[in-house]
Amino acid sequence: MANEKGVTDRVVLVLIDPEEEREAEANAREMRLLIDSAGGLLADEMRVRRGRPDPRYLIGKGQAEELFLSVQDSQADLVVLSEDLTPTQQRNLEEITGVRVVDRTQLILDIFAQRARTSEGKLQVELAQLQYLLPRLTGKGTELSRIGGGSAGGIATRGPGETKLEMDRRRVRRRIATLKRELQEVVQRRSIQKRGRRQLMIPTGALVGYTSAGKSTLLNLLAGSDVEAHPRLFATLDPTTRRVTLAQGESVILSDTVGFLRNLPHHLIAAFRATLEEVTEADFLIHVVDASHEFFEEQRKAVAEVLREIGAHNKPTITVFNKSDAVSNQYELRRLVAETPDSCYMSALTGEGKEHLLRLISQVLGRVRKEVAALIPYSRGDLLALCHKSGRVLQVDYMPNGVLVHVEVTPELKPKLAQFEQKPTSENQVDLKTGC
Ligand SMILES: Nc1nc2c(ncn2[C@@H]2O[C@H](COP(=O)(O)OP(=O)(O)OP(=O)(O)O)[C@@H](O)[C@H]2O)c(=O)[nH]1
Ligand SMILES: [Mg+2]
Structure with missing residues (x-):
């Protein structure tokens, strides 16, 4: 697979194997998929036991020399390591092999750079790339050239752009500050859009899951939409929101989100906080699992870990064991569902199973939050105080005839607000495609 520039990198993959064999195998498969997803061609593979590495190379000195031979034999132009390198290790390995060396985080960032479509996604990727790059800029000419090779193409050369060839640390810092400011503005715009969505008072759910589990395919099935679904990793980067109608005519808003990965680099979690907000702010989650995948249990655990990391692990969650058509052991599948x-x-x-899922969503919705909008007259300050005390106030707007409050109610609060409750009107319908 060639990348956008028509350049296919020939890659030597260096796998630093964890002790546990299954873990090592899952790691190896994931790295191969990542290389393929980035547009690289696997030319050779080297497996290294995680032992006592030489701090200069991450791997041993002898292994680094072996790597040089492998690069020569396979005519590779890129080395990818399955673990992250310090700037010094990266430089030393490049010196010894004579080709570019990229670590796991850089590889993932590169895939993200290829996939980002929205302005927010692009800003986030550039920010993450620059933050990763900053400590790698030592002011020496060779390192500076790393980010500038955009015109030549190839994995991890899709830096933030060609004009940055001569960029120094100070300028990188300045660019980081600008990006953060721009992102702030985008986030503010999104929060206004979310207000719009909130006015609909429709519960929201987020589709989460390991990359390639089938989240986008599922959203397309449920919403009859056309979100890009693809066998490559990280097909979806930017959150996409669609409205889905359930059995009794009730609606939910579902958001498709970026796929998770084992040990998602921390830079990315931080950079995609805004995207992951879709997850943290959802009323419930749909965890899509590729049940046909050999390592689906590991993938489930990886997703659970990311959810914990972003503080979304306690949300009501529906687990969908997807790809049932490709599962050979149907008995096992039913056992999983039962437990x-x-x-x-x-x-x-x-x-297959769509109706069942829709019913399950209805059931779970019955248990999740009850959000109410009430127009409380200014004379009823006591009620507003009660909202703050026993409910969770989501939004307050001061209107000419009272305070319009959106609040998550408790069973005791709901009847007290009943006479002031506002039903959603068609005026505040929002366009879910744009969120405006
Ligand atoms: N056999 C089978 N394949 C499926 C099913 N659902 C999705 N796929 C395939 O799995 C691949 C990944 O699907 P996507 O919907 O793009 O997965 P995703 O979870 O959105 O992936 P990312 O956006 O990369 O995180 C595609 O090739 C789909 O056609 C299913 O139920 N059965
Ligand atoms: Mg997707």
Whole structure:
């Protein structure tokens, strides 16, 4: 697979194997997929036991020399390591092999740079790339050239642009500050859009799951939409929101989100905080699992870890064991469903199990938050105080005839607000495609 510039990198992959064999195998498969997803061609592979590495190379000195031979033999132009390198290690390995050396985080960032479509996504990727790059800029000419090779193409040369060839640390810092400011503005715009969505008072759910689990395919099935679905990793980078109608005519708003990965680099979690807000702010989650995947249990754990990291692990969660059409052991599939609360199996590809999932969503919705909008007259300050005390106030707008409050109510608060409750009107419908 060639990248956008028509350049295919020939890659030597260096796998630093963890002790545990299954873990090592999952790691190896994931790295191969990542290289493929970045547009690289695997020319050779070297496996290194995680032992006592030489701090200069991450791997041993002898292994670094072996790597040089492998690069020569396979005519590779890129080395990818399965773990992150310090700037010095990266430089030393480049010196010894004579080709570019990229670590796991850089590889993932490169894939993200290829995929980002929205202005927010692009800003986030550039920010993450620059933050990763900053400590790697030592002021020497060779390092500076690393980010500038955009015109030549190739993995991890899709830096933030060609004009930055001569960029020094100070300028990188300045650019980082500008990017942060621009992102802030985008985030503010999004929060206004979210207000719009909130006025609809429709519950929101976020599709989460390991990359390639079938999240986008599932959203397409449920919403009859056309979100890009693809076998490559990280097909979806920017959150996409669609409205889905359930059995009794009730609606939910579902957001498709970026796929998770084992040990998602921390830079990325931080950079995608705004995107992951879709997850942290959702009323409930749909965790899509590729049940046909050999390592789906590991993938489930990886997703659970990321959810914990972003503080979304306690949300009501529906588990969808997807790709049932590709599962050979149907008995095992049913056992999984039986032992997992709020779960179902289905095929987002064939549609099998769709109705069941819709019913499950309705059930879970019955338990999640009850949000109410009430127009409280200015004379009823006591009620407003009660909202703050026993409910969770989401939004307050001061209107000519009272305070319009959106609040998550408790069973005791709801009847007290009943006479002032506002039903959603068609005027505050928002366009879900644009969120405006
Ligand atoms: N056999 C089978 N394939 C499926 C099913 N659901 C999705 N796929 C395929 O799995 C691949 C990944 O699907 P996506 O919907 O792009 O996965 P995703 O979770 O959105 O992936 P990212 O956006 O990369 O995180 C595509 O090739 C889909 O056609 C299913 O139920 N059965
Ligand atoms: Mg997707």
